[in-house]
Amino acid sequence: MAPGALYSQEDSLRRSASSPTPAGALTIIKRCLLNRSINVNPLRLARGVGNSWYLADGTEIYDASGGAAVASIGKRNKRVERATHRIEKLGLSYAPSLGFDTDITEELATWMIRSTAGLMSKAVFYCSGSEAVEAAIKIAVQYHKEKPEPQPGKTLFIARQRSYHGATLGALDLSGHDARKRLYTEVLAGKMRLVPECHEYRNKIKGQSDAEYVQWHRKKLIEKIEEFGANRIAGFILEPVVGAALGCAPAVPGYLTAMREVCDDYGVLLIFDEIMCGMGRTGYLHAWQEENVVPDIQVVGKGLAGGFEAVSAMMIGHKVINAFRNGSSNGAFAHGQTFQNSPKGAAAALETQRIVVDEKLLENVRDKGPRLQQKIRERLGHHRYVGDIRGPKKGIFLALEFVRDKASKTPFEESEGIAMKIFSQGLTKAHGIHVYPGSGSVDGLNGDHIILAPAYNITNAEVDLIVDRTTRLVEVFFDNYDRSRKALV
Numbered sequence: 001m002a003p004g005a006l007y008s009q010e011d012s013l014r015r016s017a018s019s020p021t022p023a024g025a026l027t028i029i030k031r032c033l034l035n036r037s038i039n040v041n042p043l044r045l046a047r048g049v050g051n052s053w054y055l056a057d058g059t060e061i062y063d064a065s066g067g068a069a070v071a072s073i074g075k076r077n078k079r080v081e082r083a084t085h086r087i088e089k090l091g092l093s094y095a096p097s098l099g100f101d102t103d104i105t106e107e108l109a110t111w112m113i114r115s116t117a118g119l120m121s122k123a124v125f126y127c128s129g130s131e132a133v134e135a136a137i138k139i140a141v142q143y144h145k146e147k148p149e150p151q152p153g154k155t156l157f158i159a160r161q162r163s164y165h166g167a168t169l170g171a172l173d174l175s176g177h178d179a180r181k182r183l184y185t186e187v188l189a190g191k192m193r194l195v196p197e198c199h200e201y202r203n204k205i206k207g208q209s210d211a212e213y214v215q216w217h218r219k220k221l222i223e224k225i226e227e228f229g230a231n232r233i234a235g236f237i238l239e240p241v242v243g244a245a246l247g248c249a250p251a252v253p254g255y256l257t258a259m260r261e262v263c264d265d266y267g268v269l270l271i272f273d274e275i276m277c278g279m280g281r282t283g284y285l286h287a288w289q290e291e292n293v294v295p296d297i298q299v300v301g302k303g304l305a306g307g308f309e310a311v312s313a314m315m316i317g318h319k320v321i322n323a324f325r326n327g328s329s330n331g332a333f334a335h336g337q338t339f340q341n342s343p344k345g346a347a348a349a350l351e352t353q354r355i356v357v358d359e360k361l362l363e364n365v366r367d368k369g370p371r372l373q374q375k376i377r378e379r380l381g382h383h384r385y386v387g388d389i390r391g392p393k394k395g396i397f398l399a400l401e402f403v404r405d406k407a408s409k410t411p412f413e414e415s416e417g418i419a420m421k422i423f424s425q426g427l428t429k430a431h432g433i434h435v436y437p438g439s440g441s442v443d444g445l446n447g448d449h450i451i452l453a454p455a456y457n458i459t460n461a462e463v464d465l466i467v468d469r470t471t472r473l474v475e476v477f478f479d480n481y482d483r484s485r486k487a488l489v
């Protein structure tokens with residue numbers, strides 16, 4: 001192919017003298033980064049200060065959602081910088097996991113297991129949440145082959161409707177979120193079977209007690225396991241507090257306990273996806289600690305290293321580790337990745353977690369989270385299009401769900417793109433706030449919400465700022481929405 005044939009005519013007309021490409025080559029190549037859409041250019045961030053980003057023109061955007069619920073202690077941190085720099089100075093930014101480990105990765109693993117009071121047994125680190133979920137799928141399948149009475153036929157998983165567990169094919173296969181799956185259905189393995197999600201606003205009947213609602217879920221899970229046969233179900237994956245897929249929907253009291261009991265009765269591994277809700281977001285370091293229901297496998301990501309490095313983790317319980325120790329593969333987990341157990345990632349994660357402890361940030365989450373929730377409720381609870389405001393009681397993690405009709409909870413049409421539009425409007429100079437949008441929460445396609453999940457170190461003044469900017473954003477957006485609809489009539 002002739003040089004330049006890959007570029008647009010407009011690009012090929014321009015040349016850049018400063019380009020390092022060989023003389024004569026066509027070099028004006030712009031916007032090479034593949035963003036979320038080829039046709040939409042995102043805003044270019046210039047720097048981050050405190051909990052805000054700045055664009056090159058000086059526009060400030062307060063990050064009220066930690067990006068995608070990631071940034072837990074701000075955009076920069078000197079302690080984290082020093083910790084990662086120490087590893088760089090040792091020449092250990094990368095260490096191959098085949099044959100080696102490092103002090104810092106062992107230290108982080110020990111820290112993680114101690115944080116569960118030793119209820120989990122081992123930890124391994126990857127880069128993304130999706131990778132950790134892939135590892136969880138594989139270790140669950142292998143566990144059933146390693147255990148004293150192997151059951152190699154256990155290769156199916158139960159997940160919940162409208163769930164999201166990651167972008168890679170295995171993790172996506174286990175997700176119940178239609179909008180995120182529909183383009184790829186043909187290449188997914190089809191190993192997932194669905195039960196209803198635990199979602200008070202949408203599927204708990206009026207007047208039903210928590211205990212009755214939990215019983216209903218218990219029955220649904222048992223029915224699903226029996227439909228396909230316990231000898232075929234490897235694990236049940238769920239988010240204790242559902243993040244992006246439903247919008248900060250906590251499990252009702254007793255639900256996790258009941259799911260644990262059913263899994264034990266049927267020899268199904270219980271897998272908690274705490275990638276979004278874990279590492280302090282709910283006011284507990286691990287969301288399961290609120291009800292003290294210990295999973296067999298747990299995955300975390302996002303807040304683990306606060307966004308300073310790309311780090312996720314899988315923690316594995318004693319039952320699974322013991323099966324491996326005594327199993328036919330002599331302790332080998334048949335899954336390895338080039339960048340697993342990254343020393344630099346571990347340094348960032350460990351320092352982030354130490355800061356959360358040293359600066360008493362879990363206490364701050366429990367103080368500022370409920371305050372934020374209450375103030376948002378006061379200001380937006382009665383808004384004509386705000387159907388629900390929800391989140392874990394002690395967490396700094398809440399969502400506003402928008403509905404066309406409050407009484408019937410009828411969602412907006414998917415095609416209206418309400419949550420995305422609110423998100424985009426928030427990023428304008430007039431609003432200067434980043435909220436995290438989500439859609440498909442009602443039936444996989446329709447349903448709009450925005451998530452507020454700011455850093456754990458926010459002050460009361462920042463709570464007020466988030467409340468003011470979010471309120472204004474929602475009010476202005478829907479006033480314009482109503483006006484434009486009236487104009488159409």
Ligand SMILES: Cc1ncc(COP(=O)(O)O)c(C=O)c1O
Nearest residue numbers: 128129130164165166243275276
């Ligand atoms: C609950 C949950 N699981 C898995 C993932 C996938 O994580 P990642 O995007 O880091 O691959 C996400 C990402 O949003 C998530 O929220």
